[in-house]
Amino acid sequence: MDTLIPVNIIIADRSYRIRIDPKDEEVVRRTIKLINDKILEYKTQFAGKDMQDYIAMVVLWYATEGQKGAESQPLLNEIGEKFNLIETMIDKALEK
Numbered sequence: 001m002d003t004l005i006p007v008n009i010i011i012a013d014r015s016y017r018i019r020i021d022p023k024d025e026e027v028v029r030r031t032i033k034l035i036n037d038k039i040l041e042y043k044t045q046f047a048g049k050d051m052q053d054y055i056a057m058v059v060l061w062y063a064t065e066g067q068k069g070a071e072s073q074p075l076l077n078e079i080g081e082k083f084n085l086i087e088t089m090i091d092k093a094l095e096k
Helices: 022-045 051-095
Strands: 005-011 014-020
Touching (some): 005 022
Antiparallel strands (some): 005 014
16 A cells, blocks of 8 residues: 655645645646636636635536536447447458
8 A cells, every 4th residue: 555645735825735645646736736727717707706706616617527527428438439349340351
């Protein structure tokens, strides 16, 4: 089992010390950057709101993006199956 490493992260100008698996560090840092960038985007679009409002909007956006990916998964599976079928057909044609 890997040892968890301590990491300082900043979300919406607040610092948090968390412990994560070393292999997840890059993904966590990219996610934190995405969240902070989205907060900044909402702050410029909706001036005068409270920081909690921005965070709530980002959480809603992030959750919605996750749902979009889940909805498209069956389509991606179907496309993958069709590519496999095409590849098999090509392989058989080349064997002749």
